[in-house]
Amino acid sequence: MLKSTNKLGIIFFPAFDWAISPTHPERQERLLYTQDQLREEGIFDIEGVREYKPDVADIEDVERVHFCFPDVPGVATRSHLISAGGAMKAADLVMQGERDNAFAMVRPPGHHAMKVVHGSRGFCTINIEAVMIEHIREQYGHKRVAIVDTDCHHGDGSQDVYWHDPDTLFISLHQDGRTLYPGTGFPSELGGPNARGRTINIPLPPHTSDEGFLMAMERIVMPILEDFKPDLIINSAGQDNHFTDPITNMNFSARGYAALNEMLKPDIAVLEGGYSIQGALPYINLGICLAMAGVDYSHVMEPNYNAERIRQDKRTTEYIEELCRQLPKLYFDPPPFKPSDDSRHGLLSGDTFIRHKQIYYDTDGINEVQQETVTVCPNCRGLYKVETRADSGPLCLGVEIPINACPKCRAKGYKTLEDAQIKGTYRYMQLINRLDKEYLRYGF
């Protein structure tokens, strides 16, 4: 009987009774063929591979990460809480030593969900990786975490959640934002003034194939990880870089995904996007499972795979080689934050960083405007405050006291909240105090 090198836990939750809408890509059928393939391969019979049921995330697990307005039940359904709970279960299995690594094959995805949530964008409502990571930090201590996002779309939500966090390294490999939703993820996006170089974006040109992905992994991602020395590596395992994906333009293959995971050795992988549900997902998920389990994946192949037909051209290779020369500097020697006059990029007013953002929720058709401020503090990550309004809705406030807050920033957090209650015109207010594990909301 086949035995795996690593003890792999798989949380398989296809949510066979949930869809965004009947013909939406994020629908009941999405993981059906993946399930067929995994079963037919007998993957759960491999000694060392075990399937688990997801947990269900509590409201508090979400409130530890997000400012949800009006509240968590108002934006998230049970399916979102189960999806996040599936990722949390994966984390618990690894953190408690029951498994060497774990793959949460859950839906719906989460990497487009930002710090503030008014609704759903890019099929995502709750950032399931962020909910998982903060659950880990709450339960098992403050870990250094690296997220490597291999979804074809820029993980703008995860980037936003961890923009100011120097202890979370976020690296996104994706199709160049000039050619694909959400239109962000350029190398100049490097993280806030307190966390420069902790956000690294690797925009790859359309039609990048296995060669280009693995080159970027080898020359950019792996050296950075080696230096960052994370306690945990998370793969946001989107599968839409596949050559058959209907809504993207890349040429990555199932075996390529497997090789990527073999190189990355993630402690936890979490399924993100990927909508070629027949031609890609069954094979990529199989490849990732085998690679994580340490079982030979060299016989995994899509029915219509043809290496020659999807091979990237010479120009693409040269372009990626150039990226590989340029991008590591952004981590190892990030250019200091240069305040500009443009408040969309952020400006400094005394010791406060201010940024204005406009966010469009494509799935729900919501337009959000927000002003984000962060204290640039020499002793901690600084107090985070966000004022936000969705369309013509009421003004809302979010305040976060970071996990390593200094007494001054902590006091300032409570003062901000108090002032807002007395003088402010906020309809809803939420406090995340990671230091004392206190989570409050007002405005019901």
Place this chain on the structure above:
Amino acid sequence: MLLGIDVGGTHTDAVAIDTADGVRVAASCKVATRHDDLLSSVTEALETILGKVDKNAVSQLNLSTTLSTNAIVQGKTEDVGVIVSSGPGIDPHNFMPCRDFHVIDGSIDHRGNEVRALAPRQLSEAIDACRKNGVRVYASVGKFSTRNPRHENYIRRMVCNCVDESVCEYADFVTLGHQLGGALNFPRRVATAYFNCAVWRLYNQFATAVEKALKDMGLAHVKVNILKADGGTMPLSQSRKMPVQSIFSGPAASVMGIIALTDIFHDSVILDIGGTTTDIAVFASGSPLIEREGIDIGSHPTLVTALKVHSIGIGGDSAISVSGPGGKQDVRVGPSRLGPSVCLGGDHVTLTDALNCINACRVGDVQKSRAAIDAFAAAHSMRPDDLAEAAVARASDSILNATRELLDEINSKPVYTIHELIQGKKIVPKKVYLMGGPAQALKQHLFSRFQLSTEVPDNFDVANAIGAALTRTTWELEVFADTQRHVLFIPSLSYRENIPTRYCLDDAKKDAVNQLVMHLDSLGVMLKAENAEITHASSFNMIEDMEQVGRNIRVKAQVRPGVVKTFGTGK
């Protein structure tokens, strides 16, 4: 009159049950099992029973036999040519069950589309190699053959293209993977098909011998069924093609016996406490639970469905041992068995000896038990009563803990819909049924631990044979319909039909039940349509380019394991 025979490891138990007026055990007997000549044990048991009842009144014989199990354990199997079409995925050589194993290029995908035809030259070379090695039985297995059996059928035609297998020049028997059931699991399909072939000849010789013996005894009119591990039976004629299904039917016979002897309608735990092991089974709302995928044979997981029975190494003959420093000794029971109990002439103290000492039972020579426990306690500077009580307590605790673990495992089984996850039904036992030698003696101790109503049914010593006698035929089938490809396929029946675009889940459910009834009818088993139940039904809209292009429908129907009549007194 219904006869039941359970060929067990030590004894062969037989009963005759009179169902003319209620249910009653008309005769029963126990004879020794002779593993080298199972037929003689069966005929001896039959003759003993027929000495007590009128043979003309006998209408049916249900037989549970260890023949296939033993053949595999003892390696008395035949060489099999295993020819597979696997396509991409995990390297099939990881599941190679035997020497004559050949992988042929070709693949079928998860929807049942042929991606690549089977390579004919490779196939004929593989078959030639098998023939050269003198192989006469073949397993033909394809990945996703339960979606489309094309490759398996092709292999079969190449191996043996005769109309009648019995006269084929090259092969005596071919197992087609998809006929083993509709479940998706290629490695299990390979292993199951292999074992089915490996025991085929031996099993058929046995079946023929049984038929002849019955004829010689004047029982030619009796209908013979063979027990399966899932708590059901199959007609003897059917079992000749599916001998692998007769494996591990012993525990199932005991569980079905409990159903016959009691009226189970709650979530319950069944503990069959034997000599060396305790078998734990769980009932949900009165029905026994079935192993989700299938049992392992040797180290090979298979598709053979079985009742979920968990065995632990605690029984009446389990040896007592003591470890740890004085004053804090740890008294253990099992898992080893060092011969019979002292009271029955053994020389190592056992659980039964401990039970004798605390006056929970009187088995064999109680004085011998006392003396042996006294000596054993003295050797470990303990008081004899403390030792005996600690041993019984340890055994009871172990059984309780193992039961808890089993329940946790069952209750944490993965589900795939939000509805099931949120509304998830949990099994919470309300009752414990005990059977086996030490059952009565351990009753109070187990009751105090489980804190649940605990019952030891009458006739529990021949429950296995009673279960065998009264068990009814089970069968299951899966319907797979794809309205985009306009096909319906029932793997276990090799039945394929074209369906219209409007074919829906309700049509599939009706077809599943009809096919189940028709198939059992063809085996001579009358089944009312209401006894067939749908155990799984799902329909997925298939979308391409934001348009619905069809439905992907899966339905599973079965006749649940059950008994034809019960002794239930409603207590």
